[in-house]
Amino acid sequence: MNLRPSPRKSPGVDVTPLIDVVFLLLIFFMVSTTFERESQIMIELPEATGEEVEHKKDELDITINISGTFFVNQREVVNTEIETLKQAIRNAIGDQHDLPVIINADARTPHQSVMTAMDAASQLGLTKMTFSAHRPISE
Template structure:
């Protein structure tokens, strides 16, 4: 009788092809991914003074309501897409020499709609962008 333990054949699992496939997928996703460039916007909000200042006649007034509708010089735009805003701003700029853009946003307007208007103005080369403020009722 042979009581010696028999030698068992161990199963080898070769994971080299699996690692190759994982690295190929990783390289594929790294190459095919598109990155969006984000801009950081530093905003110093103006403080309101007690006296009201009149809007300059050569200023472009942009209004934003709480529903996301955009108004340029009190004319409603058909949508709030950036191309529509740029087209309306460029139409309002005809005959004006570097006018300031005054953004009057509703308190409940989304930040994205304000940033969209600012981005459209920046793409048109406008650098004088101000925000209309409401005076306090502490008097």
């Protein structure tokens, strides 16, 4: 006869299924996440080769310098917020919503500043946009 009581196992939580669930969640998030590579590409923008275009008086001129500061018809905009730029454009165009927009951007201007200017103009109904460039200096 065996009179000794059998050793009891201490109660515990089986974590094997938990490990499986965590592993599946890890795989799910790795597959469903989109990765963006954010970098700035340093390039030299090409110079224009073509005919010069005469500027008309009834057009909107948006100039962006290297630091991203906006100028609307040669008047500096207070800051680089899109709402401020839209207000400056509204003041410049009045009730003329068919004016052509000429964007003069420095070659080293961040592209986000150019996109902000294009967004502000298009949100106000200005759809005729063009970019200006300079003719290369002949040696």
